[in-house]
Amino acid sequence: xxxxxxxxxxxxxxxxxxxxxxxxxxxxxxxxxxxxxxxxxxxxxxxxxxxxxxxxxxxxxxxxxxxxxxxxxxxxxxxxxxxxxxxxxxxxxxxxxxxxxxxxxxxxxxxxxxxxxxxxxxxxxxxxxxxxxxxxxxxxxxxxxxxxxxxxxxxxxxxxxxxxxxxxxxxxxxxxxxxxxxxxxxxxxxxxxxxxxxxxxxxxxxxxxxxxxxxxxxxxxxxxxxxxxxxxxxxxxxxxxxxxxxxxxxxxxxxxxxxxxxxxxxxxxxxxxxxxxxxxxxxxxxxxxxxxxxxxxxxxxxxxxxxxxxxxxxxxxxxxxxxxxxxxxxxxxxxxxxxxxx
Ligand code: NAP
Ligand code: 3JN
Numbered sequence: 573x574x575x576x577x578x579x580x581x582x583x584x585x586x587x588x589x590x591x592x593x594x595x596x597x598x599x600x601x602x603x604x605x606x607x608x609x610x611x612x613x614x615x616x617x618x619x620x621x622x623x624x625x626x627x628x629x630x631x632x633x634x635x636x637x638x639x640x641x642x643x644x645x646x647x648x649x650x651x652x653x654x655x656x657x658x659x660x661x662x663x664x665x666x667x668x669x670x671x672x673x674x675x676x677x678x679x680x681x682x683x684x685x686x687x688x689x690x691x692x693x694x695x696x697x698x699x700x701x702x703x704x705x706x707x708x709x710x711x712x713x714x715x716x717x718x719x720x721x722x723x724x725x726x727x728x729x730x731x732x733x734x735x736x737x738x739x740x741x742x743x744x745x746x747x748x749x750x751x752x753x754x755x756x757x758x759x760x761x762x763x764x765x766x767x768x769x770x771x772x773x774x775x776x777x778x779x780x781x782x783x784x785x786x787x788x789x790x791x792x793x794x795x796x797x798x799x800x801x802x803x804x805x806x807x808x809x810x811x812x813x814x815x816x817x818x819x820x821x822x823x824x825x826x827x828x829x830x831x832x833x834x835x836x837x838x839x840x841x842x843x844x845x846x847x848x849x850x851x852x853x854x855x856x857x858x859x860x861x862x863x864x865x866x867x868x869x870x871x872x873x874x875x876x877x878x879x880x881x882x883x884x885x886x887x888x889x890x891x892x893x894x895x896x897x898x899x900x901x902x903x904x905x906x907x908x909x910x911x912x913x914x
Contacts, residue, residue, distance in 0.1 A: 822883070
């Protein structure tokens with residue numbers, strides 16, 4: 573790193589993702605000379621823990637970015653749309669966790685294990701993909717490089733933490749109420765989430781898919797840099813606190829056996845293979861929570877087609893799915909000496 577000082581703004585620092593970002597910056601000893609938390613006027617003046625201190629949260633304003641080199645955003649799409657260009661104009665490189673900029677052709681959409689080279693063409697804003705996309709592409713990229721993926725069919729089982737702090741409380745409250753013989757009143761979700769599965773994440777679109785499903789389709793193609801890959805998704809919210817799981821079926825151009833696939837993924841960066849059916853060992857959300865890697869198991873050949881595989885992929889949605897991936901992008905920017913707006 574060529575810079576002597578590195579001032580980092582964390583925007584949305586009081587939220588589920590923002591707090592995890594501060595934790596990840598601390599754990600990885602990110603070489604910031606100063607870290608400043610920002611949020612809305614609602615929580616300005618409150619504090620968030622960082623290293624041995626409590627940092628005072630500042631209100632995010634138009635002129636907040638003067639003197640900052642890097643800004644990590646997780647304050648919702650509206651905030652990113654308004655403030656990310658202002659930050660970039662002030663010379664601050666933005667890593668944005670929202671969907672606001674992901675599909676903008678001028679904005680690189682990056683998973684460091686998959687397409688770090690896309691950072692080279694950044695113009696001040698870099699987008700972090702959706703959590704469900706990240707864990708899938710980390711696993712599928714090595715397979716695509718080896719055997720060329722033609723088609724992906726994915727079903728997700730997504731934890732409530734993906735919706736934020738209020739949703740975590742909603743699941744906890746509903747479980748408590750049901751055990752006490754009380755009725756539940758859905759608020760964050762359209763239906764009861766406790767002991768239930770909701771085949772709706774985000775709003776429905778005109779094609780009958782949800783926005784979350786189409787994020788997975790479009791983001792996967794952009795990150796893999798190959799629009800010949802066909803992708804279809806069903807995204808489901810399940811009563812799990814942390815950790816998204818995915819059942820993924822792929823069809824490839826070249827034959828890859830299940831054993832070849834295990835050996836390939838065992839060498840893949842950011843991936844841990846847990847695939848010992850004889851010991852009932854496979855990835856699970858409760859084990860992935862709090863971990864950095866993407867876990868893959870249940871690797872089997874799809875016997876209904878010539879060249880296909882089934883995989884079960886699990887990761888911590890708040891860490892690799894959001895906060896950790898954003899910090900890894902920042903680290904890669906530093907390694908490549910790209911922390912400046914061209
Ligand atoms: P959350 O727990 O509700 O936190 C929202 C954060 O945004 C809070 O710090 C809030 O500050 C701040 N905020 C809201 N409006 C603001 C404004 N006008 N100006 C400044 N700060 C504002 O939500 P979360 O779960 O952390 O998610 C935050 C965002 O991250 C989501 O909206 C989404 O865009 C993104 N996200 C991405 C993924 C992914 O898949 N990569 C996953 C989850 C979330 P206050 O305390 O002041 O309200
Ligand atoms: O629901 C999940 O598990 C992931 C949620 C992600 C999310 C939640 C609110 C707004 C996003 C996102 O990252 O796609 C957004 C958004 O920025 O659109």
